[in-house]
Amino acid sequence: MIPVYKPAIGTKEKKYVNECLDEGWISSRGKFIEQFEQSFSAFTGVNYSTSVCNGTVALHLALIGLGIGVEDEIIVPTFTYIASINSIMQVGAKPVYVDSLHDTWQMDPSAIASKISAKTKAIMVVHLYGYPCDMDAITKIANQHGLLIIEDCAESFGTYYKKQHTGTFGDIATFSFFGNKTITTGEGGMVCCKSADVYKNICKLKNQGVSKDREYWHDTLAYNYRMTNICAAIGLAQLESAAEIIKNKRIIALAYSQAFKDIPVVFHAESDDVVHSFWMCSIAVESESIRNELRSFLKAAEIETRPGFVPAHLLPHTMTQETFPVAEKLSATVINLPSWPDMSNIDMNRIISTIKKFFATYNKDNMLSTEHADGSYIR
Numbered sequence: 001m002i003p004v005y006k007p008a009i010g011t012k013e014k015k016y017v018n019e020c021l022d023e024g025w026i027s028s029r030g031k032f033i034e035q036f037e038q039s040f041s042a043f044t045g046v047n048y049s050t051s052v053c054n055g056t057v058a059l060h061l062a063l064i065g066l067g068i069g070v071e072d073e074i075i076v077p078t079f080t081y082i083a084s085i086n087s088i089m090q091v092g093a094k095p096v097y098v099d100s101l102h103d104t105w106q107m108d109p110s111a112i113a114s115k116i117s118a119k120t121k122a123i124m125v126v127h128l129y130g131y132p133c134d135m136d137a138i139t140k141i142a143n144q145h146g147l148l149i150i151e152d153c154a155e156s157f158g159t160y161y162k163k164q165h166t167g168t169f170g171d172i173a174t175f176s177f178f179g180n181k182t183i184t185t186g187e188g189g190m191v192c193c194k195s196a197d198v199y200k201n202i203c204k205l206k207n208q209g210v211s212k213d214r215e216y217w218h219d220t221l222a223y224n225y226r227m228t229n230i231c232a233a234i235g236l237a238q239l240e241s242a243a244e245i246i247k248n249k250r251i252i253a254l255a256y257s258q259a260f261k262d263i264p265v266v267f268h269a270e271s272d273d274v275v276h277s278f279w280m281c282s283i284a285v286e287s288e289s290i291r292n293e294l295r296s297f298l299k300a301a302e303i304e305t306r307p308g309f310v311p312a313h314l315l316p317h318t319m320t321q322e323t324f325p326v327a328e329k330l331s332a333t334v335i336n337l338p339s340w341p342d343m344s345n346i347d348m349n350r351i352i353s354t355i356k357k358f359f360a361t362y363n364k365d366n367m368l369s370t371e372h373a374d375g376s377y378i379r
């Protein structure tokens with residue numbers, strides 16, 4: 001089976017982890033924590049970085065750190081991974097959904113203004129699949145209405161908008177280092193802050209709210225969201241190989257984009273002013289039935305794929321009665337293809353030729369019978 005993802009772990013990761021094990025610094029103290037955080041700030045150009053144990057708690061801390069809570073409204077794309085929405089609900093705030101853009105698959109800036117109310121505190125942008133949101137347009141709206149910007153960069157390490165790394169536009173940004181993310185620590189995350197005060201507050205909140213000057217003095221509800229030195233050791237090694245990882249992913253993306261020119265597949269491509277990190281090399285096909293047939297065909301050929309996310313407004317605990325046509329269409333027609341950096345040319349060619357073979361033998365009449373077969377969330 002060719003998997004959708006597989007982390008690129010080298011000898012440096014093992015060397016650094018062994019240092020932790022040999023020296024006994026296996027918990028959340030140790031030299032790699034600071035080195036990883038500082039190198040991460042240097043790589044991305046953010047002001048302050050603090051490591052945490054996953055990307056979901058990174059979002060939770062970001063919201064608390066900005067003072068967002070009960071009754072506040074956060075504008076967020078419905079087409080995202082559930083962690084973005086769950087974190088908003090965890091602080092008692094309300095996610096207010098907007099649709100996505102058909103071309104870039106990112107949050108539609110023109111849909112934001114009509115969703116702003118007296119309770120709106122922030123816009124949470126999510127740079128999906130390695131492509132950045134339209135930050136000029138979104139920053140303009142946020143400034144006009146005095147809203148904060150939170151960037152969920154879990155999928156956008158190595159992604160640039162107008163030569164600026166994602167995570168440097170908003171008031172706060174979060175990253176994930178889950179095993180299938182562009183750089184990984186196994187489980188892990190980072191919170192990146194524009195202001196020193198927010199950064200200090202987040203550092204305190206992730207560490208049981210303990211006072212810096214008085215032992216066992218806790219004056220606020222807080223968390224243990226710390227990253228371990230072992231994870232940071234892996235993260236530092238990953239950062240040191242990041243340029244290579246991204247280069248290899250871009251080579252794969254280029255091969256896909258050239259291969260799909262003459263078949264009815266839209267590759268999620270790069271465009272002007274944008275550096276796409278291709279976290280997931282993705283395609284959109286014409287309909288949900290074709291999507292399902294193609295995924296089955298690839299599965300039978302031992303090629304793993306993933307469907308697009310189910311929009312939050314259609315999931316049981318985050319549902320609304322609204323309709324978001326672009327998000328629903330993307331959810332039904334997107335396929336994430338194998339995108340791991342160390343994939344061989346042989347695997348790559350097998351995936352491409354299997355997709356081409358599918359469309360060469362594709363018969364519309366056969367497809368119709370499966371229309372909406374598993375599409376209960378399609379209206």
Ligand SMILES: *Cc1c(COP(=O)(O)O)cnc(C)c1O
Nearest residue numbers: 054055056081083084154176178
């Ligand atoms: C992966 C991901 C997260 C959550 O990260 P974890 O480290 O898995 O908790 C949040 N948002 C988006 C968009 C993601 O893809």
